[in-house]
Amino acid sequence: MKIHIVGGGAIGLLHAGRLAQAGQEVTVWTRTDKQAEQLRTEGIRLEDLNGEACDIPVLSYTLASLAKQSGKDDSPSWIILTVKQTHIDVSLLRQIQLLSHRHTAVLCLQNGIGHMDKLVDFLPEAALYTGVTSIGARRLDVRSVRHTGEGQLWFGPLNEDKKDENLQNLLLNMLQSAGFSVQLSNEMKGRIYQKLLINAVINPLTAIYDTTNGELPRHPSRLKLMRSLYEETVSVLAADGKKPEDDGWQRVLQVCEATATNVSSMLSDVRAGRETEIDWINGGVSALARQSGMPSPLNDAVTALVKQLH
Ligand SMILES: NC(=O)C1=CN([C@@H]2O[C@H](COP(=O)(O)OP(=O)(O)OC[C@H]3O[C@@H](n4cnc5c(N)ncnc54)[C@H](OP(=O)(O)O)[C@@H]3O)[C@@H](O)[C@H]2O)C=CC1
Ligand SMILES: CC(C)(CO)C(=O)C(=O)O
Structure with a gap:
């Protein structure tokens, strides 16, 4: 074949x-x-x-x-x-x-x-x-x-x-x-949303702070922002039919740990002056929020911020 x-x-x-x-x-x-x-x-x-x-x-x-x-x-x-x-x-x-x-x-x-x-x-x-x-x-x-x-x-x-x-x-x-x-x-919708949730927290914030995945949660104010972005994204995905996992937040932290020395794909794109996938990650979450009639101020904000970076 x-x-x-x-x-x-x-x-x-x-x-x-x-x-x-x-x-x-x-x-x-x-x-x-x-x-x-x-x-x-x-x-x-x-x-x-x-x-x-x-x-x-x-x-x-x-x-x-x-x-x-x-x-x-x-x-x-x-x-x-x-x-x-x-x-x-x-x-x-x-x-x-x-x-x-x-x-x-x-x-x-x-x-x-x-x-x-x-x-x-x-x-x-x-x-x-x-x-x-x-x-x-x-x-x-x-x-x-x-x-x-x-x-x-x-x-x-x-x-x-x-x-x-x-x-x-x-x-x-x-x-x-x-x-x-x-x-x-x-269960692909669930799996796509699971990955989206991880990317929606790690990718924009590593790009904005210009930091590796492992460094991102090490600073208390960055950790707080990660958590808020996580909570907002979970609510949007839940409204679109994706039941949140009990250990979802721990998974985000585990991915940061497991890929600690990685530069996320979004930060690599920013550093190389390439267009990023922000419109399909946090921009995608904002679009889902609009469909459900929900606000998504943090996803809107990181989308706008990352778009300014390249
Ligand atoms: N890399 C990774 O570890 C992971 C990536 N992903 C996802 O996989 C996807 C691909 O990522 P990745 O491989 O890293 O991306 P790359 O940027 O390395 O590769 C994309 C490729 O697509 C080519 N391309 C662009 N436009 C065209 C076209 N019109 N016709 C033919 N080829 C074209 C580019 O060619 P050219 O170089 O000539 O511009 C480039 O070689 C992304 O959505 C990413 O988020 C998911 C998990 C892990
Ligand atoms: C999981 C993560 C954040 C690993 O770097 C990734 O998928 C990406 O960089 O796009």
């Missing part, structure tokens, strides 16, 4: 590299010719958790080149979308339409919320899957990626009536054979 990885960033290269290493037919669809050419000629350089690196051959093309290709191969395939929220625009969605056909399933691995609605609009008949992962990866250059932390991947169908059990089991087995810790879930 063909696996199309859309986006050759940290998550894309890690998943493409491991799946190709396990013998799967993987194509990485990139934005630039330069990256596609380098991946085709030199392969993905994958550095594992012990710092050992190897080169893995993969196919790679730009998404733009799809428009020039004639005829569709309609053998079963998976598209794994690994771009950032900020990259999901009309032009990318049209390219994904070109890449997909009736035997294709699409898995989205973004943090935050809001992207699945766009995918449904462009691919109303497709078997769409959402995923949440806590794995850590960092891209070192256009073909090299470092695996920075173990994590769990959960994925499940967005709409039960469109799910393809055969394709989902094949992907599950392929990911497991490639060494990922992965499980299917019928």
Whole structure:
């Protein structure tokens, strides 16, 4: 079965590299010719958790080149979308339409919320899957990626009536054979909200305070703000049907501890002058609050503050 990885960033290269290493037919669809050419000629350089690196051959093309290709191969395939929220625009969605056909399933691995609605609009008949992962990866250059932390991947169908059990089991087995810790879930909304809650507290505050995840809760006034942002976000998610977990606050603190030396993805984006995913994390929480007729002053404020940072 063909696996199309859309986006050759940290998550894309890690998943493409491991799946190709396990013998799967993987194509990485990139934005630039330069990256596609380098991946085709030199392969993905994958550095594992012990710092050992190897080169893995993969196919790679730009998404733009799809428009020039004639005829569709309609053998079963998976598209794994690994771009950032900020990259999901009309032009990318049209390219994904070109890449997909009736035997294709699409898995989205973004943090935050809001992207699945766009995918449904462009691919109303497709078997769409959402995923949440806590794995850590960092891209070192256009073909090299470092695996920075173990994590769990959960994925499940967005709409039960469109799910393809055969394709989902094949992907599950392929990911497991490639060494990922992965499980299917019928509770994806809950899992997405659980991750959203963690990102909604840690990401904006590490970006605003320019601090590592581990340092964030060490200062009492920052801890107080984390707690207030946590409480507001819990209320908004509860109003949208996500019952809060008893140990949710402890989980946020555990993630800070477990990823203590990490620079959050939002702070990395700010430092690199890139647009952040704030609109789909705290901005997403504010949008849910508006739908429920609730105020969300802290989520509104951190969204506005982070937008000023890049
Ligand atoms: N990295 C991590 O450890 C984790 C990340 N996530 C989530 O996963 C998602 C991806 O993150 P990550 O891999 O770190 O992000 P990166 O920024 O490393 O990668 C995104 C990639 O998408 C590519 N891209 C952008 N636009 C297009 C396009 N139109 N066509 C093809 N490719 C495109 C970019 O290409 P180019 O470089 O050319 O701009 C880049 O290579 C995010 O939502 C993130 O929050 C979740 C858990 C952990
Ligand atoms: C869990 C956390 C905060 C780890 O850094 C993350 O997902 C991110 O940085 O986006």
